[in-house]
Amino acid sequence: MSIVQFAKKRHSAKAFDPNRKIPAGVIAELRELLRFSPSSVNSQPWHFVLASTDAGKARIAKAAEAGFPYNVSKIVDASHVLVLCTRTAITEAHLEALLAQEEHDGRFANADAKAGQRGSRLSYSDLHRYDLKDAQHWMDKQVYLALGTLLLGAATFEIDAVPMEGFNAKVLDEELGLRAKGFTSTVLVGLGYSGAGDFNAKLPKSRLPEATVFTDI
Template identity: 30%
Template sequence: MDVIEALNWRYAVKKFNSEKKLTEEQVDRIKQALQLTPTSMGLQLMKFVMVESEAVKQKITPIAYNQPQIEDASHLIVMCRKTDVQPKDIDTFIETAAAANKMEVSNPAMVDYDKSLRVSLSIPEEQQKIWMDNQVYIALGNLMTVCAIEGIDACPMEGFDRKKLNEELGFSEQNLDAVVIFALGYRSEDDYRLKFKKVRRPLEDLFETI
């Protein structure tokens, strides 16, 4: 689909067709799109947990206030961020970036980049958390657009008990914090939202040229 046509087609699905599942190829393309998502400084301090298990979905349902999308969707992606920025995160990134560009980590360009990252991220932990949450939302926006273009239905969900989900799925022990649950699959023809027109503010109200 043309990107504008695709964005007009998409909406936040409230009822999925539980009989229709994504193919392995579709799931792989979603993974590649998330791998390529832009993030500030390229650090990607996040993890995307793909949930296919029906048993795990059932555990998530009460934590997500019994929203039906959890179990009806083909797949869930729990979009997580790291709990904080560790020096090793920067070490690993610099080593990977140097190798990709056929440089030594001692190369002046890499040394300068390393210093820049450490200075930029020497902020209080609460600010780090807000910054990393925002990086997940950048990935979310990218994912929603990719799904629309691929003709995959989706619903981003913030309605869940973050602390309980972290505990239930063992994220706390992995130094991860769940930010968004992303349900994807195929819309049901019984979804009441299909009856509603997409409503957006007019262009002249949204934009200003100066």
């Protein structure tokens, strides 16, 4: 099956089979997909919390109970739930950690190459921190690149998924102690296998026609 066929087949699952669990090997692959997601200037401004136990999923579900009760079952019945988190600040420590990892991984041929990478990433970071003043929004964009990677990747393993913005981030941040660690919850993803109540699995895909969404020049 081609990647386009997987994209056309995937859907946002509205109900999961609570009795089916994703194999550990597949979860390991999805973790690597997330870790290798693209981000602007390799900024990687994220952290991922993975819940695989009933207790862990129940903690996440607390953030949906008030205001978003329709998402509770998608959380507790899923095989696994991911909380995709965004950094709350672009810190110098994070920038230096990125540089050190890149050096460890052999990305710099010499000191000039390392200095160039430091300067390039600092330039973009400072642009969003001090000039555009949209650093949080910029970092959220990178997290959504990871979300897209995860959703399409899950489809290639025939894993059903549903992204959820319907939750109380303040409640979840407190429950998981995220803000003390320099992160905030941005989007949830339930992963598993479609259940009996997943009406969306039976509906045809609907997208605007190619002529509407593309312009060839």
